[in-house]
Amino acid sequence: MATENDLYSILGLCQKAGKLVSGGDLVEDAIRSRKARLVILSEDIGESMLKRFTDKTAFYGVDLIRFGTKDLIGSNIGKGPRSAVAITDKGFAGSFTKKYQTIHPGVNYIG
Numbered sequence: 001m002a003t004e005n006d007l008y009s010i011l012g013l014c015q016k017a018g019k020l021v022s023g024g025d026l027v028e029d030a031i032r033s034r035k036a037r038l039v040i041l042s043e044d045i046g047e048s049m050l051k052r053f054t055d056k057t058a059f060y061g062v063d064l065i066r067f068g069t070k071d072l073i074g075s076n077i078g079k080g081p082r083s084a085v086a087i088t089d090k091g092f093a094g095s096f097t098k099k100y101q102t103i104h105p106g107v108n109y110i111g
Contacts, residue, residue, distance in 0.1 A: 001102065002099040002102045002103050003103065004068070004103060006099050007067060007068070007096060007099055007100060007103070008068065008072060008073075008076040009076075010092060010095055010096045010099065011040070011073065011076050011077050011085065011087075011096075012076050012077055012078070013092070014077075014087050014089065014092045015077040015078060015079075017089070017092070019087060019088050019089035019092050020077060020085055020086070020087055020088070021035075021036065021085065021086040021088060022073075022074075022077060022079060022082045022084070022085045022086075023082065023084070024049060024052075024083065024084050026086075027039060027053070027084040027085065027086045028052075028053075028056060030086045030088060031053075031056050031057060031060050031062050031086065032056075032060065034060065035086075035088045036057075036060075036062050036086035036087070036088060037062070037063070037086075037087050037088060037089060037090050037092075037093035038062070038063050038064075038065065038086065038087045038092075038093035038096060038097060039053060039057050039062055039063070039064045039065070039084065039085070039086045039087075040064075040065050040066075040067050040068075040073070040084070040085050040086070040087070040096070041053055041064065041065070041066050041067075041083060041084050042066070042067070042068055042069050042070045042073055042082070042083045042084070043066055043067065043068060043069060044069050044070055044083075045066075045070070045083040045084065046083070049083055049084065053084060062086075063093070063097065065096075065097070065100055067100065070082060070083050073085060
């Protein structure tokens with residue numbers, strides 16, 4: 001059975017493979033350029049950033065998941081705290097989504 005650590009591991013693998021964009025402006029650019037396959041927002045993201053990314057992903061048709069904390073996301077990708085990250089690879093995005101749904105079966109992701 002998948003665990004939340006598995007999800008953080010996928011983010012780390014994405015970072016090492018160069019398939020992860022992190023930071024608000026870079027994630028927004030990835031969404032606009034249609035490179036983002038999945039956007040992940042931390043559970044402790046601010047309301048204004050939540051609205052900004054919810055609106056942006058809905059407009060561009062990009063899936064959005066709320067997961068983790070800024071600190072844990074950042075530390076697992078080898079960076080400082082990150083509120084928003086985008087996976088740019090279809091395979092990694094699918095793997096993350098599938099594991100997320102097995103861990104949180106009653107929670108629908110936004111997207």
